[in-house]
Amino acid sequence: RKEVEQDPGPFNVPEGATVAFNCTYSNSASQSFFWYRQDCRKEPKLLMSVYSSGNEDGRFTAQLNRASQYISLLIRDSKLSDSATYLCVVSNYGGSQGNLIFGKGTKLSVKP
Amino acid sequence: EAQVTQNPRYLITVTGKKLTVTCSQNMNHEYMSWYRQDPGLGLRQIYYSMNVEVTDKGDVPEGYKVSRKEKRNFPLILESPSPNQTSLYFCASSLSSRGRSSYNSPLHFGNGTRLTVT
Numbered sequence: 001r002k003e004v005e006q007d008p009g010p011f012n013v014p015e016g017a018t019v020a021f022n023c024t025y026s027n028s029a030s031q032s033f034f035w036y037r038q039d040c041r042k043e044p045k046l047l048m049s050v051y052s053s054g055n056e057d058g059r060f061t062a063q064l065n066r067a068s069q070y071i072s073l074l075i076r077d078s079k080l081s082d083s084a085t086y087l088c089v090v091s092n093y094g095g096s097q098g099n100l101i102f103g104k105g106t107k108l109s110v111k112p
Numbered sequence: 113e114a115q116v117t118q119n120p121r122y123l124i125t126v127t128g129k130k131l132t133v134t135c136s137q138n139m140n141h142e143y144m145s146w147y148r149q150d151p152g153l154g155l156r157q158i159y160y161s162m163n164v165e166v167t168d169k170g171d172v173p174e175g176y177k178v179s180r181k182e183k184r185n186f187p188l189i190l191e192s193p194s195p196n197q198t199s200l201y202f203c204a205s206s207l208s209s210r211g212r213s214s215y216n217s218p219l220h221f222g223n224g225t226r227l228t229v230t
Contacts (some may be wrong), residue, residue: 034218036219041200041224042223042224043202043221043222043223043224044155044202044219044221045221046218046219046220049218087154087155089219100145100157100219102147102154102155102156103154104152104153104154105154
């Protein structure tokens with residue numbers, strides 16, 4: 001099983017739709033989780049951290065399920081500008097400290 | 113402005129000609145890291161550094177060297193580049209990688225360096 005797995009997509013959705021991505025991780029000792037957004041040929045940028053209790057930032061909601069070892073990202077009322085690749089990132093506590101594991105990303109395309 | 117600066121943005125070189133990609137951050141971050149991104153493979157970590165004079169291998173260190181003589185700089189060195197090192201490279205930094213609270217420190221990425229080795 002790969003350390004961090006994401007459905008590569010693409011997810012093609014109309015404007016205004018709600019879309020959800022999941023990301024599974026294999027190391028049960030993982031402690032920190034993030035969603036990054038990457039536009040084509042640009043650097044990744046932090047979208048949001050994922051907290052144990054779940055967290056929301058405007059149209060974006062992130063959740064963590066430790067029992068099943070996955071995190072999710074929900075985007076409500078999709079905008080054209082949400083089109084990007086969404087990267088799941090997991091940080092392990094102990095062992096190889098500082099070694100962040102990136103998923104390969106899920107591509108989202110929001111259409112008019 | 114807080115930022116991570118990589119240079120150059122684009123580089124075309126020939127096999128075997130040593131090159132250095134510079135990375136500098138002005139946020140007093142302890143942690144710095146280099147990644148390469150290839151189609152279908154995602155971001156893979158090359159080397160990382162948890163502080164000055166402390167570096168460690170990531171997932172794909174072969175063919176690369178790094179140094180961390182100062183806190184702000186973390187250059188990536190290709191002593192003898194080969195075509196399989198053609199890739200998009202990103203430098204990144206974060207506040208710290210030590211202590212429980214630091215594990216929520218997000219990464220700040222540079223703009224990337226697109227390297228082509230012929």
